[in-house]
Amino acid sequence: MRVYGVEPDGKFREYVPTPFQAEHEEAILEDWLEENPDGILEDSKVLIIGRQINTNLGSRIDLLALDRDGDVVAIELKRDRTPRDTLAQALEYASFAEQIDTNQLEAILQSYLNDESLTLAEYHRKYFDLAPDEAVAFNKDQRIVIVGQRVTSEVRQTASFLRSKGIRVTCVEFSFFQSNGGTNLLSQEIVVGGEPSRPQRVFSGSLPVITFEDFLGALDENGKAVFNQVLQFAQARAMPIHWGTKGFSLNVNLDGTHVAVLCCYPPTSVYKQSIYTTLMGRGGMSVKTAVPEDEIKRLWNKAEATGLFRPAGRELRCSIDRAFTDAEIRKILSWCEEVATTIGNHGLKE
Structure with a gap:
């Protein structure tokens, strides 16, 4: 797909597809998704509650989130193409997330936002603007999101199979463009999705503290x-x-x-x-x-x-x-x- 900007004189300026991994660390992609959570899931925005979460198996979840229903969303990011083992890695994260209770989710959010006075239920209700009579039970189910510059056919096929078996997997593909004037564009498309023992302690990195x-x-x-x-x-x-x-x-x-x-x-x-x-x-x-x-x-x-x-x-x-x-x-x-x-x-x- 070719992308153009329209100049004031009506002429097109082409935005050139650029390999994201050539100039950007994966942390930059994490930053962008944190600030723009609306396009991650097919049916809802997400509430990011943690970043670089250590699992009980020694791995790290790039981003941990909740959807509107209170289900946990494990988000795996790849700067380039998604290797064949990406889904196995994401399933490992989901198996870990399934063990986290509500108190631990609240602790993750408090650590992430650097505010130990926060309550998960109240913050979630405010964020999603839930009605007073909308009840939410946290972590009833787990979801997997894979984000990559190119989601390979192997990952797409396997993700679709898992969805058919009731495991909610969403794959998001993004493209990065630059113009000669230095303007950047990021497009993203959901390529799979759109069809309808607890760890002792969980740690998360924190967002920057306000001045x-x-x-x-x-x-x-x-x-x-x-x-x-x-x-x-x-x-x-x-x-x-x-x-x-x-x-x-x-x-x-x-x-x-x-x-x-x-x-x-x-x-x-x-x-x-x-x-x-x-x-x-x-x-x-x-x-x-x-x-x-x-x-x-x-x-x-x-x-x-x-x-x-x-x-x-x-x-x-x-x-x-x-x-x-x-x-x-x-x-x-x-x-x-x-x-x-x-x-x-x-x-x-x-």
Whole structure:
């Protein structure tokens, strides 16, 4: 297939097919698919939850994802053609993925996004914009995706056979083009697909951590007014800030162990521009501290009483979708102060 760009004067400029592997590492392809997950599956976009996942057999899954139904998707990338053993490798990954439970999937996502306060169910629901009555059970089934510059006939035939036996395999072929002006194009086509004992611990590489400047730059004026005061509050009280891939958490330091008080997100996050409590999450009060349940419930009720927080899964959410008054911001900071004091009074779990 020949690809052309149309110049302002109506003339065509041809984009020349270029061997992708000649100038690019496989990691570049991973980056591109991470940023553009809509074309990977034939029936849904995917939520990337991990990258370069170590399996129990010593191999690594290029990308690990979830589909809308919560099924695990193992993605194998090849810069060039797909060798004959590609499917055997992908089946090995699927056999490993089948053993991963929901808690491990959540840990992979937290490691990947560098945010231990995330909950898998809530993040998945937000990402796919699921209705409140849509229930998802994670990892009921596993899917395989093979992406290559040329998917060989052997791999296509075997993948089609596996699909006929109920194993969901998708093969995606891509072409890379360059113009004389330096513009790059990437086309992709789904060439197969379109027809309808657990590991001890699983590790994933992490996305880059957002910077203070990038975070503020992503906020609207309503968010800047709130988060600037939250960050000033933290600085005045020497409360550690942990920057994640999208936002940050405000923490209490207990002899070197940091306990999250709040998590704050910009508009570009799946959670939109908002603040989440961490009373019940992995990095927060109920998991790390000796604060009794009745105290946690009291703090929960007090947050709700501000009129700013609403239940969101296991936590409370404050949506910053309007201008907050100084009095409302003080309510949030006052609540943070009380949470920090309560954590300090009770200390860590023994």
